[in-house]
Amino acid sequence: MSLDYRDASNRHFMDGEILLNSNRYPNADQLYGLAAECSLKAVMVGLGLQVTNQGAPRDRAHKVHMPELWMAFQSFAEGRLASRYVESLSHLNPFGDWTVDQRYWLSNAINAERTKNHRNAATVCRESLALAVLDGVCR
Amino acid sequence: MNFNDALNRAADLAKACLSALQEDVFLVRDLNGRIRILLDSPEAGTRPKTVFQDALKELARDVVASLGTYAYPKKELFLFRSDLATLSLPTAESAPVLRTDGTHSVCLHDRLLMGAEWSASPPTGAPLTKRFTLFSMKGGVGRSTTATVLSWHLARKAKATGDGHRVLVLDLDLESPGVGTTLLGPSLPKFGIVDWFVEDALGEGAKILPDMVAESSLQDGTSGRIAVVPAFGTETKEYLAKLGRAYLERGPNGREPWPARLQRLVAELEAQETPDVVLLDSRTGLHDTSAAAVLAMGADTLLFAADTRQTWAAYEFLFQHWKDHPNVRAFRTRLWMLGSMVPRKNTQAYFEGLRDQAYSLFLESVYDRVAAGQEPPPDAVDFAAIAEEGNHFPRAILWDEGLTFFDPLQQWQDAPVQASYGGFLEWFDKVLLNQGSAP
Numbered sequence: 001m002s003l004d005y006r007d008a009s010n011r012h013f014m015d016g017e018i019l020l021n022s023n024r025y026p027n028a029d030q031l032y033g034l035a036a037e038c039s040l041k042a043v044m045v046g047l048g049l050q051v052t053n054q055g056a057p058r059d060r061a062h063k064v065h066m067p068e069l070w071m072a073f074q075s076f077a078e079g080r081l082a083s084r085y086v087e088s089l090s091h092l093n094p095f096g097d098w099t100v101d102q103r104y105w106l107s108n109a110i111n112a113e114r115t116k117n118h119r120n121a122a123t124v125c126r127e128s129l130a131l132a133v134l135d136g137v138c139r
Numbered sequence: 140m141n142f143n144d145a146l147n148r149a150a151d152l153a154k155a156c157l158s159a160l161q162e163d164v165f166l167v168r169d170l171n172g173r174i175r176i177l178l179d180s181p182e183a184g185t186r187p188k189t190v191f192q193d194a195l196k197e198l199a200r201d202v203v204a205s206l207g208t209y210a211y212p213k214k215e216l217f218l219f220r221s222d223l224a225t226l227s228l229p230t231a232e233s234a235p236v237l238r239t240d241g242t243h244s245v246c247l248h249d250r251l252l253m254g255a256e257w258s259a260s261p262p263t264g265a266p267l268t269k270r271f272t273l274f275s276m277k278g279g280v281g282r283s284t285t286a287t288v289l290s291w292h293l294a295r296k297a298k299a300t301g302d303g304h305r306v307l308v309l310d311l312d313l314e315s316p317g318v319g320t321t322l323l324g325p326s327l328p329k330f331g332i333v334d335w336f337v338e339d340a341l342g343e344g345a346k347i348l349p350d351m352v353a354e355s356s357l358q359d360g361t362s363g364r365i366a367v368v369p370a371f372g373t374e375t376k377e378y379l380a381k382l383g384r385a386y387l388e389r390g391p392n393g394r395e396p397w398p399a400r401l402q403r404l405v406a407e408l409e410a411q412e413t414p415d416v417v418l419l420d421s422r423t424g425l426h427d428t429s430a431a432a433v434l435a436m437g438a439d440t441l442l443f444a445a446d447t448r449q450t451w452a453a454y455e456f457l458f459q460h461w462k463d464h465p466n467v468r469a470f471r472t473r474l475w476m477l478g479s480m481v482p483r484k485n486t487q488a489y490f491e492g493l494r495d496q497a498y499s500l501f502l503e504s505v506y507d508r509v510a511a512g513q514e515p516p517p518d519a520v521d522f523a524a525i526a527e528e529g530n531h532f533p534r535a536i537l538w539d540e541g542l543t544f545f546d547p548l549q550q551w552q553d554a555p556v557q558a559s560y561g562g563f564l565e566w567f568d569k570v571l572l573n574q575g576s577a578p
């Protein structure tokens with residue numbers, strides 16, 4: 001199965017919106033983190049990230065989830081083209097309190113505020129991806 | 140088919156569909172020069188569904204067939220604003236119109252890696268300080284020497300209070316720094332402009348601001364002041380490592396266009412140094428940073444020109460671009476042509492050649508062409524070629540051998556400076572310092 005980070009970013013974000021509207025914060029929060037990850041990986045592929053035949057990153061440093069990917073993206077970006085997509089991302093990692101393992105946590109562990117912060121951060125990543133699509137850097 | 144043909148062809152094809160689509164159609168030309176079509180939404184809405192969908196199909200078929208590699212494949216050809224809601228995309232009022240049927244238009248949305256700043260609009264509201272940008276297409280035309288002479292002249296020139304002017308000079312030619320060392324010699328401050336951009340990206344710009352300014356000894360014996368902000372200082376050290384980061388479009392609070400960062404730097408320096416006049420020595424040529432100095436600072440710009448084919452060809456590219464600038468009326472009267480290194484021999488003939496070239500440049504792009512018997516618009520700019528008050532009319536700086544190896548800090552050359560710059564300085568005082576009427 002080949003990977004499509006752009007499509008996956010849309011799916012995770014849209015599903016996150018449905019869960020957030022129903023106050024289902026823990027899984028909405030989980031999906032916003034994944035949507036952000038997929039958006040940045042889509043941009044990185046557009047910028048020339050080396051991938052396997054299936055489309056997964058070759059380097060271990062890039063085969064990561066949030067919060068590691070936030071910083072990995074900033075280290076990966078170099079040159080004027082990449083700077084277009086990194087400039088909107090804050091130096092402070094907004095996913096510092098997010099982990100892919102939170103899917104195992106108790107249902108009351110994640111509240112609305114935390115979910116909304118991650119939603120905002122995912123939106124920034126998706127804006128970067130939208131720019132890259134408009135520029136013709138991502139398909 | 141090439142880059143130029145592709146846009147024209149796509150514009151023709153899109154125009155043919157305007158009545159069926161009943162909306163403004165945007166051609167998005169990406170970084171590679173490939174074209175896509177941006178519409179509001181894939182839904183017909185209140186429009187007849189079959190007509191709308193047939194028009195999309197027909198447009199996709201024709202564009203892909205005609206443009207080949209210059210267009211996206213059919214299934215990726217259309218983009219919809221409804222899918223890009225997070226982005227601020229241009230409207231028909233803010234984008235160049237390629238075709239129109241009187242009701243709807245075909246517009247261009249050009250995705251540029253660099254150069255978008257030449258389409259920017261100047262800030263509204265005048266800055267508190269008089270700002271002047273010195274810009275040239277080619278190097279070696281005396282731009283930095285003019286900044287030096289102008290600051291020397293202004294520091295001596297009395298204001299209403301009787302004191303000379305307080306001048307602040309910024310060296311924005313980061314790739315080829317000049318005026319900072321010309322005015323300061325080895326007495327540089329600790330840091331320069333390149334340091335500020337690096338520190339500011341991390342929110343630490345204010346820390347070095349007081350250490351970025353030094354006074355030029357050219358102010359000695361005057362009641363004015365010449366404060367200089369060079370490109371680099373004595374503690375800059377890794378200049379290239381800093382220059383490679385200086386154009387980041389990111390400030391302490393996230394994404395910030397570079398002209399806005401420069402605007403902030405200049406405003407902070409003005410608050411710190413309280414100058415009467417700011418001189419911005421711009422980078423040469425059609426670079427984004429020059430565009431920031433010319434358009435984003437609310438400055439009057441001195442456009443240096445020698446009468447050569449290369450100079451006019453380059454200026455023509457810029458002025459042709461400005462011809463379609465939606466806000467050209469806001470800045471066209473702040474552009475001033477300057478004839479540099481005007482030869483002593485056949486001066487009059489050379490000057491007239493320069494003037495006529497400059498006139499044709501302005502006339503074809505930014506001046507209004509009011510036909511006889513027509514009512515001119517209220518803010519019409521319609522000078523004759525020989526009109527001395529025209530923005531195109533070159534203010535001459537005469538070539539002088541005494542200024543060839545001019546080192547103002549070692550020895551000020553009063554006679555050659557007066558001979559070269561006398562007329563220009565007189566005009567500058569009258570017109571740009573608003574101390575009297577136009578020449």
